Amino acid sequence: MTASIPQLPLRDELFLLGHDDDTGQPHVHRQTLALGMAGAVLIDLFLAGGSPSTRTRRPARPPSRSFGYASTGPWAT
Numbered sequence: 001m002t003a004s005i006p007q008l009p010l011r012d013e014l015f016l017l018g019h020d021d022d023t024g025q026p027h028v029h030r031q032t033l034a035l036g037m038a039g040a041v042l043i044d045l046f047l048a049g050g051s052p053s054t055r056t057r058r059p060a061r062p063p064s065r066s067f068g069y070a071s072t073g074p075w076a077t
Helices: 010-017 030-048
Strands: none
Touching: 010 030
């Protein structure tokens, strides 16, 4: 009987590949690993259907007066 190895999310795989098994020290520069991890998280979100790009977008609102912009244009009241 063969035990199956559970498949890890991409972010976990990248984390394990990016670090030494014995010492835990990163194989690459920390910022490089952090950027790769951020990309892996985005890919995992996209594949799971949780990406903001797959949701319905709301139209952008004009800046409010509280930010100190001039109140001109068709949206000014």
